Amino acid sequence: MIERYVPQFSHKDWIDNQDRVQAGGENGLNSRFHQLEAEFLGLAENQINPMLDVLGASTRHLTLIPALHSYTEDGNAIPGWVQAVDMVAKPPNVAEAHGFMNVVLPDGVQVLSLLVTGSNQSSTGTLAVSLKGRKIDNTGGGAKTFVSSTKFDMPAQPAEEVRITNESIRYYLTVEVTGAEPAKPVKVFCVQLAYQ
Secondary structure, eight states, X not given: OOOOXXXXXXXXXXXXXXXXXXXXXXXXXXXXXXXXXXXXXXXXXXXIHHHHHXXXXXXXXXXXXXXXXXXXXXXXXXXXXXXXXXXXXXXXXXXXXXXXXXXXXXXXXXXXXXEEEEEEOOSSOEEEEEEEEEETTSOSSSOEEEEEEOSTTOOBOOSSOEEOOTTXXXXXXXXXXXXXXXXXXXXXXXXXXXXX
């Protein structure tokens, strides 16, 4: 976050026929110009340059082929995805599939959007692909969802600013479909995170 600008230099007026203007000394021209110089340097380093860095940051993309792990809940196996070389598919004759995978983004970047590509031939299935995170030591409650997409080919933006902090948070994707027609295929080809 860019600091708010608070002026540091304040000019003290000279008084005609009373102050003697000189180059040296605490109230001299050299001292005042050096104070102005420091003011402009602070303004450039703390306000102008950080804004230019943000405006000039290029958008980058992390494009992932889902390589999903299945899992259990309370000892019960949760239906997983069928893994192919370059995609995942809902198993035939089931209404749902669940999986997760680890995600590593550069520290400090801002996540801009989440895009999911695939195909859904089921008219009733609900897709949810989410970027989630949890403290690295499992404290602080459950996982937090940072951005979630429920439609193919439509980028989803986070509701609030998401900055990656690898020092304290571990990040992962969950890919889930529920309520799908068992005989109709649902496939996820890729998940793409845009960030800067």
